Amino acid sequence: MALIEFRNVKKAFGxxxxxxxxxxxxxxxxxxxxxxxxGMGKSVMLKLLIGLLRTDGGTIRFAGQEIQSTNERDYAPxxxxxxxxxxxxxxxxxxxxxxxxxxxxxxxxxxxxxELAERVHKALEDVxxxxxxxxxxxxxxxxxxxxxxxxxxxxxxPEVLLYDEPTxxxxxxxxxxxxxxxxETKRLYNVTSIVVTHDMSSAFQISDRIAMVxxxxxxxxxxxxxxxxxxxxxxxxxxxxHAPEDDDVATLLRYGG
Ligand SMILES: Nc1ncnc2c1ncn2[C@@H]1O[C@H](COP(=O)(O)OP(=O)(O)OP(=O)(O)O)[C@@H](O)[C@H]1O
Ligand SMILES: [Mg+2]
Numbered sequence: 001m002a003l004i005e006f007r008n009v010k011k012a013f014g015x016x017x018x019x020x021x022x023x024x025x026x027x028x029x030x031x032x033x034x035x036x037x038x039g040m041g042k043s044v045m046l047k048l049l050i051g052l053l054r055t056d057g058g059t060i061r062f063a064g065q066e067i068q069s070t071n072e073r074d075y076a077p078x079x080x081x082x083x084x085x086x087x088x089x090x091x092x093x094x095x096x097x098x099x100x101x102x103x104x105x106x107x108x109x110x111x112x113x114x115e116l117a118e119r120v121h122k123a124l125e126d127v128x129x130x131x132x133x134x135x136x137x138x139x140x141x142x143x144x145x146x147x148x149x150x151x152x153x154x155x156x157x158p159e160v161l162l163y164d165e166p167t168x169x170x171x172x173x174x175x176x177x178x179x180x181x182x183x184e185t186k187r188l189y190n191v192t193s194i195v196v197t198h199d200m201s202s203a204f205q206i207s208d209r210i211a212m213v214x215x216x217x218x219x220x221x222x223x224x225x226x227x228x229x230x231x232x233x234x235x236x237x238x239x240x241x242h243a244p245e246d247d248d249v250a251t252l253l254r255y256g257g
Contacts, residue, residue, distance in 0.1 A: 003028040009058035020216035031193040036213035042196040051075035083158035089149035091137040123155040143174030163195040200242040
């Protein structure tokens with residue numbers, strides 16, 4: 001049994017059909033990357049999984065348990081086990097780094113102040129930012145904000161980590177750093193990772209498996225080597241258009257250094 005199972009999942013917003021029939025298995029401990037064009041439903045998939053959105057049909061199971069429910073309270077145990085690094089990090093600008101990182105801990109766990117402080121310190125240490133604990137998000141670079149977002153996710157010690165575009169908009173050095181952190185987190189904590197990205201060189205670096213969403217379906221999935229050999233033109237166009245030969249130069253050109 002896979003750790004996470006999407007079965008015949010349907011999701012639409014009014015007339016806009018995002019998923020017609022989504023089927024995907026994610027095994028415990030693997031790093032799965034979701035690729036696909038803008039607006040194809042990558043973020044929606046992650047939000048369905050943590051219950052921020054509800055399916056219109058089909059089932060999603062986590063550890064054998066069906067998680068789609070109409071009762072908000074039923075999601076609390078799931079949100080203790082699955083953490084998400086949101087697209088754009090989504091830190092609270094009016095809160096210090098400390099308060100941002102401890103947010104999920106305070107919401108989901110009853111910890112003594114000393115334990116709370118220790119967990120915050122450890123999570124920030126894991127991303128190399130223990131010195132920023134008293135700073136405000138506005139004091140940080142974009143790459144650092146993403147790392148604080150990751151520390152906030154790590155602080156709850158999740159079994160599953162969802163990363164929505166963790167490297168988009170970052171310079172090459174910060175991108176490498178985030179990719180290394182994703183790999184390191186997986187190695188250290190044995191977490192199952194689901195990563196959404198446009199960046200094929202990151203995808204090739206961090207993934208055990210890659211799945212591509214296109215117009216309501218998963219149109220390809222496989223290991224990095226298998227995906228590199230897919231001949232479907234929709235997959236080829238995406239991979240070839242998003243995997244620059246000289247990654248650093250291309251990234252610099254795109255983001256102007
Ligand atoms: N809460 C919502 N209400 C209405 N439509 C939505 C909502 N969330 C997403 N959508 C629509 O669903 C589709 C899929 O959105 P989603 O955010 O998953 O795209 P994405 O693949 O993550 O794109 P990007 O790469 O640009 O982040 C889009 O057409 C989007 O406009
Ligand atoms: Mg998105």
